[in-house]
Amino acid sequence: MDTIRYAAVLSSVLFLTATTGGHAQAPRPDAALPLQHGGPYDRVFYPENLPAPEDARFFPHAWEQYGAGPVHNAAFAPPAQEPRWLRDGVSWNFAEARAWPLSRADGFDQDVIGERRAMPTLTQFAGNAVGVSVVDGIVYAESDDQFAYAVNARTGKLIWRFSPTPNTLMGTPLVSHGRVYLSAGSVAFNFSNVQQFAKSKTAVRGGGVAFNGIYALDARDGKYLWHFGTQGEAMPTPAISQGRLFFVTGSGNAYALDAATGKQLWKTHLGGMANMSSPMVADGRVFVAMSSPGHVFSLDAASGKVLWKSTIPGADNTGIGDVSPAVADGVVLMDAVADAKKEGKKTTMDTRLVAFDAKTGRTLWQHNMGRGPKPPAFKGGMPMVHDGIAYVGTPVNNIYQAYELKSGKRLWTWHVPNPGPAGSSRGPATYYQGALYISTGPDLYALDPKTGKELGRHHVGGRFGIVNPVIVGGTLYLSNSYDWLHALPVTVVNPGFHPGAGAQGPVT
C-alpha cells in the first residue's frame, strides 16, 4: 500500500463513519446548503490528483465565457516548449455519475419514450448538455446528473466532485480568479406555471421545480463559496468580464453580479425566458437572446440598460432563446428555427441566420438554411466565427454551413453523415491550426474549413448534444450526453494534424 492509496483509505474511513452512523449526525444549524455531511452529494476532493504546476502552466488560466469567448472558438495552442504529452495529446474516458454505455445506440428507456425524445431526456436529466472548460490543467464539467466535476486534464483522474443543489447543471463551468461558477437551472415547469402559460403565454421556467441560480466554488478543491438564488432557472452558461458575472433566467431577467462576492450590481427585466442562450460580452456590451417572446438584446455591461432589442422574423418562439450569439468584428450572429408549418401530422421548420450590427441592432444580412422536421429539445445551432468566416449548424436538416461574416456569402454546406435520431449540428465547431472540428451525433469530425470536405472522422459513441470540442495542444476535450468526459489526441480524428507544428499562443 503506497502513501497515496493509504491516505485515500484513511479519508474513506471518516466518510463511512459519517455515512453509516445515523446516531452521530447532529443537525448543523449553520449549514448553507441542503446537504448530508459526507453523503453522496457532498464534495469529495483528491488532492493527489491535482495537476503538477509544470503541466498546469501550459493551459488557459481562465474561462470566462461560453465557448471560451464571444466567437465560440475553444482552441488553445501552447508555446513551442510544451511537454511531449501535451503536444501529442492524451487519451482517457471518465464516467460521470449517470454514465450510460457509450456503445449503446439506444437511449435509456427508448422503447418507452421513443428514440427522438429519449436522447434529449438523457441529456437533460443525466448527461452533459454543453462543452467543458479547461483551465490550468483541469477539465471542469457540469452535468445534468446534478454534479460538477474537476478532472486532471492529463490523467483523467477525479480531483473533486460536488453537487451543491438539487438541480441539473446545463452550462460550461466558468473559471476566473480561482473560482468556478456553476449555473443551476431546470428546463421544467411546475403546474402553476403550466396554468399560467395557458392564460398568458408566459411562465417562469424552472419556477417551483428546483432551486435555481449561480453557485461559486473554489476552483482548486470545489469548496462552496457563495450562491445567488433565483426564482426562474439560470440554465445558460453565464459570462464574466472585468470582474462582473452576467446571467439570464427563466423569469426573463438579466443580472450582473460582483464575481468575487456574488452581490448584485444590476438587474434588468427583459421579458420572456432564458433557454440555453448564454450572454456574450464584447466591447462593454452584453448580447443575449430570450424566448417567448423571442428577442436579441444588447445591454450596457456597466448599467444593464437595454441599448437595442431586435428579433428574427418568423422565429418560432422556443428557438430564439436557445442560441448563444457569436460576436465578432462588430457583428452579432444569431439563428433561430422559423416559419413552422404543419404538414399533415408533421411540423417542418426553416432555420433563419441573421447578422446584426453590434452597435445598432440593424440587420446586416439574413439567410434561410433550409427546411426540415421540427427537432426535439434544443432548436438551433451555436455559431462560431474564425478569421472572418462564420460556421453554423442546424438540427432541422443536420447540416453545417460556412458564411463570409461581412457579406453573408454562403461558402459551403456539409451534411452530417450520421446525425442520430434526435438530429445533429447543435454545437459550435472549433477551428484549430487549419482544420475545423465538430462533435455531433456519436462522432467527431475534422473538416477542411475552406471547402467543408471531411478530413477525418472518429466514432466516440454516446451522443454529443450542444457540445463543442475543446482543444489544448494535441488533445481534444469533450463531454457527452451519455454522461462521460473524454480526452483524445487530435490525430485520432485528423490524421493530417502535425502536433506542435501550428501557431504559438492561444488561438482567438
Added chain:
Amino acid sequence: MDTIRYAAVLSSVLFLTATTGGHAQAPRPDAALPLQHGGPYDRVFYPENLPAPEDARFFPHAWEQYGAGPVHNAAFAPPAQEPRWLRDGVSWNFAEARAWPLSRADGFDQDVIGERRAMPTLTQFAGNAVGVSVVDGIVYAESDDQFAYAVNARTGKLIWRFSPTPNTLMGTPLVSHGRVYLSAGSVAFNFSNVQQFAKSKTAVRGGGVAFNGIYALDARDGKYLWHFGTQGEAMPTPAISQGRLFFVTGSGNAYALDAATGKQLWKTHLGGMANMSSPMVADGRVFVAMSSPGHVFSLDAASGKVLWKSTIPGADNTGIGDVSPAVADGVVLMDAVADAKKEGKKTTMDTRLVAFDAKTGRTLWQHNMGRGPKPPAFKGGMPMVHDGIAYVGTPVNNIYQAYELKSGKRLWTWHVPNPGPAGSSRGPATYYQGALYISTGPDLYALDPKTGKELGRHHVGGRFGIVNPVIVGGTLYLSNSYDWLHALPVTVVNPGFHPGAGAQGPVT
C-alpha cells in the same frame, strides 16, 4: 480496528479505486441503468447493519399499500414477548443526502422563493414527500433527493442506499416477497407539454422531464431487479395485492404488473393525470383518483375494467388526484379542494369530503370542511379510518376532523396550533392503542380520538409534508421534508402511553 470497521475499509478501497481511476472505466455495454459503477448514485450496502433475525421477526413482514393498507392506519403492536428495546421505543435521526438542518424555520432560498413555495420545493426536490414503510426490522424510505434508503429500525444505521434513476422518488417503498418497489415520477412538465396544456387542458405530467416508472430492488441489499418505464410520471405509491402491482401515471393510465417479473398484466386509460393519489385495493377492486379532469375510479383488479367512475362536485381540477382514498366497511372516502373563488388577489377554497359506496360509486354523504386560502402543492388531506371513525385533515384551513364513517356525522374539529407557512394537515393520522398520532408542520401530536383534545406534543423540527406516523411497538418512525428519517419513542409525544400494555398483533 474491529472486524466490522475493517470490512468497511476494505470495501471503500474498491470504491475509491473506481471513483478516481478514470482510465480503468471501460464502457459496460450490458448496463441496465445509466449509472457510474462505484459512483455516487450506485448502490452501497453495509451487511453489518442488517437487523438481527431475533429483532426482525417482531415487525410487519410486508408493506403492500400506501399507509400500510386501504384504511391508511400504519400501526403495529408486536406480541407480548417483544424485546424491551422494541417495547420502550428507540430514538435516532438519520440525515439523508440533501438534509437541511431541522432547526431551520426557513426553507432553503426562502428569501428568493417565498416561504409558502420554498417549503414544498424542498419537499419535492430534496426531501421525503410521504411516510416510510417498516418491514422485518428495516425502515424503507424514498426521497426526492433521488435515493431510496434502507435503515436498521433499531440502530438507525444505513443498510443500503441506491439511486437507480435520475428522478424524484415520492412514494412509500412497498415491500413484498423480498422485493422493494420504488415509484419514480417527476411533478414537472416539459415545454411541449406546457404548450399542449394551453391548447387542450391536458398534458403528460413528467413526460420528457425524467425517466419515470416502477423500479424493483432486492429488499435485503438493494440490488436492481427490474424496472417498468412509463412516459408519464409514476409519482404515487403503487399498491400490491395477490402478486399484482397496481399503479397510475401522469399520462392518465392505470397499470397492473406481475409483481415478481414486472410483466404487464393490463393497462387501462383513465384520462387526466395521476398526482399523489395512490391506488388502494380492497375486495378485488382498485380505487384511485386522477386529476385534470378529476375523477374517482373503481377498477376490477383482475382485468382493469372500470366498474364505476364518479367525481366530487366543484372539485378544483388539481386537487382530486392528490388524495388516496381510504376504503373501509364498503365505503370509499375521498376529499378534494373545491369551489375556488377569487377574492381580490387571493384565491380561497373549500374542502369537500365525500363518502362513496364502494360497490356502486353512489354518494352516501358529503361535507364541506371550511374555506381558506388556496394551499401550495399538495391540495388535500389523506383520510384514515379506524373502528368506524374517519379522521381527515386539510391544508386549506389547517384542521383535522373526525366523522362517523357510515352516517357522516361530524364528531370534532381540531386546529393545528403550528401549521407552518405552507399549511398543514396533509398526511393521514395514525390510531394506536387509544390515541391518534399526527405529524404535521414541524411537530408531532397525540390526540384523544374521541374528542380531538391534545394529549401531547413534540417538536421534531423540519417539516412533515404528507407524512403519516408509522408505529411499531413503542417507536414512531417518520420521514421529513427536510430529508431526514426519525425514530422516537411513542412516550415522547404521548406521556400517557404505556409501552406494551396494548393489544396483541397488528392493529388494522
